Amino acid sequence: MASAGTGSYWPWNDRQGRFSALRAGCFALVLVPALILAWQAWTHQLGSKPWTQAVHDTGTWALRILVITLAVTPLRRILDWNKLIGIRRMLGLSAMAYALGHLALYCIDLAFDWGLILSEIVKRFYLVVGITALIGLVALGITSTDGMIRRLGSGRWQRLHNLVYPIACLGLFHFALQSKIDVTQPVLLTGLFALLIAYRGLSRFRIPLSFTSLALTGLATGLATALAETAWYAFATGASAWLIFQANADIVVYQDWTALRPGHWVAAVGLALAVLHLFRKPAPKPERRQRRQAMASEAAGG
Incomplete structure (x- = not known):
């Protein structure tokens, strides 16, 4: 058995360093969108503007995984499945990784012209909203470790990480704004996010x-x-x-x-x-x- 000091760092192990089928399955699933995107790029299936399509796909998956992350706690209560809590951090870091990939691909699409990139962000409101959400998501990712919980204290850490809800709202708003006319996907994700908030409301008001x-x-x-x-x-x-x-x-x-x-x-x-x-x-x-x-x-x- 791997020790908790070493084996637990592998994404498919639990906190005691033991293999977890749930964590392994979650890790495999969060890699699937990236692998599909890589295959589509390799086989030239991303259309006439492959970088732009890749930017949109990674952003969409970042929000999908973020909503799934926020679903962990309500699902744990509804299904009485306490082990779900073990994949929440992995999902949150995966959402951050796809969001960073979203930004990186956007920079590639603009040929790393930093002047153009900054001017685009400043003059386009939906990009200001998106970059604000990304900065917040990165801040939460950096402070998601056990060490940061000890340094900040559980109370301050929890208050900081409660910001995930306004961050998710900003991300969904960014998605809707850049979608322009067809907002089917943003509305769907926003509706699911609202459902999760409603479930938390049931718990908060002690509704059985x-x-x-x-x-x-x-x-x-x-x-x-x-x-x-x-x-x-x-x-x-x-x-x-x-x-x-x-x-x-x-x-x-x-x-x-x-x-x-x-x-x-x-x-x-x-x-x-x-x-x-x-x-x-x-x-x-x-x-x-x-x-x-x-x-x-x-x-x-x-």
């Missing part, structure tokens, strides 16, 4: 997790996502908000699964988690475990 509370939360967040998408398109195009909102009913009217909108996906995820909550295997409480051990010891002694 149940099929009903989780299902209603999913449906309400799906509706809010549809309304947000409607508002964006109505503002950007000047089209009728009611007609845009009615497009969410196309899946029922035309029986066309390709008509699924972000609001549908968010509601579906919420309902799926509500169902999974019913079939979870509750994790044993520490006090219950200790009580069982004590009773077993007494029985053995008797």
